[in-house]
Amino acid sequence: MSEIAINISSVSKVYKLYDKPTLRLKEALSLSGRKYHKDFPALHDVSFDVKKGDMLGIIGKNGAGKSTLLKIITGVLSPSGGNVEINGKISALLELGAGFNPEYTGIENIYLNGQMIGFTREEMDSKIEDIVKFADIGDFVYQPVKTYSSGMFARLAFAVAINVEPDILIVDEALSVGDVFFQAKCYKKLEDFRNSGKTILLVTHDMGSVIKYCNRAVIINGGEKIAEGSPVDMVDLYKKILVGQYDASEAEENEDSEGAGKAGTSIDEFGLKEGSSWKDYMLINPNNVEYGDRRASIIDFGIFDDEDQITNTVYKLRKFTLKLKVKFNEEIENPIFAFSIKDIKGTEISGTNTIIEKVDTGIVKKGETIEIAFRQKMILQGGQYLLQLGCTGFENDALVVFHRLYDICCISVIADKTTVGYCDMDSKVTYRKED
Numbered sequence: 156m157s158e159i160a161i162n163i164s165s166v167s168k169v170y171k172l173y174d175k176p177t178l179r180l181k182e183a184l185s186l187s188g189r190k191y192h193k194d195f196p197a198l199h200d201v202s203f204d205v206k207k208g209d210m211l212g213i214i215g216k217n218g219a220g221k222s223t224l225l226k227i228i229t230g231v232l233s234p235s236g237g238n239v240e241i242n243g244k245i246s247a248l249l250e251l252g253a254g255f256n257p258e259y260t261g262i263e264n265i266y267l268n269g270q271m272i273g274f275t276r277e278e279m280d281s282k283i284e285d286i287v288k289f290a291d292i293g294d295f296v297y298q299p300v301k302t303y304s305s306g307m308f309a310r311l312a313f314a315v316a317i318n319v320e321p322d323i324l325i326v327d328e329a330l331s332v333g334d335v336f337f338q339a340k341c342y343k344k345l346e347d348f349r350n351s352g353k354t355i356l357l358v359t360h361d362m363g364s365v366i367k368y369c370n371r372a373v374i375i376n377g378g379e380k381i382a383e384g385s386p387v388d389m390v391d392l393y394k395k396i397l398v399g400q401y402d403a404s405e406a407e408e409n410e411d412s413e414g415a416g417k418a419g420t421s422i423d424e425f426g427l428k429e430g431s432s433w434k435d436y437m438l439i440n441p442n443n444v445e446y447g448d449r450r451a452s453i454i455d456f457g458i459f460d461d462e463d464q465i466t467n468t469v470y471k472l473r474k475f476t477l478k479l480k481v482k483f484n485e486e487i488e489n490p491i492f493a494f495s496i497k498d499i500k501g502t503e504i505s506g507t508n509t510i511i512e513k514v515d516t517g518i519v520k521k522g523e524t525i526e527i528a529f530r531q532k533m534i535l536q537g538g539q540y541l542l543q544l545g546c547t548g549f550e551n552d553a554l555v556v557f558h559r560l561y562d563i564c565c566i567s568v569i570a571d572k573t574t575v576g577y578c579d580m581d582s583k584v585t586y587r588k589e590d
């Protein structure tokens with residue numbers, strides 16, 4: 156029996172773009188065979204295999220071609236070139252509401268969907284209870300689905316897709332509309348599904364989910380597959396694409412064959428090239444804001460994980476070090492070095508400085524460069540955060556800012572569990588019954 160669930164071989168898709176809808180008809184009726192469209196290549200020569208039991212993340216920017224690829228895999232679209240071989244029964248959650256009749260009730264749509272997948276009414280009778288229970292939308296199952304919120308749609312669609320015993324489940328962003336509890340329930344179900352040896356393809360913009368749940372990932376960019384490998388490496392590479400720091404040679408370096416890798420670039424392995432600085436290895440926010448009178452300048456910084464690898468990705472409950480290099484353009488007495496971390500909504504979550512930490516920085520002379528390191532345990536929950544750095548001081552009891560960098564780079568925290576609230580107190584639990 157083949158170990159491959161899906162084989163995608165040199166798949167291309169060219170869409171026909173018409174300036175006006177009438178031109179489509181004009182082209183169809185043209186006796187001379189005149190073309191009224193422009194070709195738009197949405198996918199070009201995409202090849203990869205999905206093994207049975209894989210949970211493969213497909214990541215890429217808006218318009219990269221991910222949905223087009225999924226539609227080809229599920230047979231909704233036919234490719235312009237290449238081949239797709241499927242080994243097993245597919246159930247897909249593509250566009251929200253696709254395959255649902257808005258006038259039918261939830262229950263009627265469950266039967267309709269079941270029939271479309273190939274189940275008889277009797278077979279669906281035995282599944283309906285599980286589906287309704289999983290969807291958990293109360294009496295709305297008896298209402299026409301046109302009255303549903305997008306979250307209710309997602310619940311019903313996921314409940315159907317997961318309960319029809321597919322071998323391969325394809326999920327395209329559908330989970331992002333559900334509420335957090337429903338998402339958690341779905342991810343749990345996806346894990347059970349994968350643990351039972353089934354295959355999942357997940358398209359999502361949520362990189363945390365890719366790292367947490369997938370065992371492999373593929374990056375699609377501009378209609379091409381540019382890399383395939385461990386989720387952590389692919390997410391790192393994808394972030395570079397997002398901030399315009401992608402270099403094609405890196406994708407080749409990252410192409411690996413198996414398993415999960417390690418985030419970041421090893422200084423030992425690659426060596427910091429002469430003349431390069433830590434920040435060359437960091438993903439810098441192109442929209443960062445900086446200010447200050449520049450009597451001291453932050454000339455370099457880097458985040459180092461517990462293995463001293465420079466990275467934007469830190470694991471929860473592991474140590475990491477934040478290093479800064481600050482060059483002094485004037486003599487300054489008792490400069491203060493600081494960092495803080497904000498969440499993506501801008502709430503300052505944590506941070507410290509050398510005064511709070513009682514570090515005596517003394518007098519720094521003009522021309523000197525100070526290297527300062529903050530080492531701590533990452534206790535924030537999994538997610539994306541933004542880093543702020545600063546060098547300040549006091550003059551006549553007033554705070555002066557020499558150099559501050561706002562939202563300079565992203566810190567991605569990877570977590571394998573999420574506790575309550577902003578941070579994880581790393582509780583150690585003991586449990587015993589009294590005699």
Ligand SMILES: Nc1ncnc2c1ncn2[C@@H]1O[C@H](COP(=O)(O)OP(=O)(O)OP(=O)(O)O)[C@@H](O)[C@H]1O
Nearest residue numbers: 170171195197215216217218219220221222223224
């Ligand atoms: N039916 C269509 N006709 C013409 N162009 C299309 C059609 N469907 C998609 N496209 C184009 O093909 C490209 C790939 O679209 P696709 O929906 O596959 O991207 P995607 O990676 O899924 O994006 P997103 O993350 O925004 O969902 C886009 O430029 C899109 O505008």
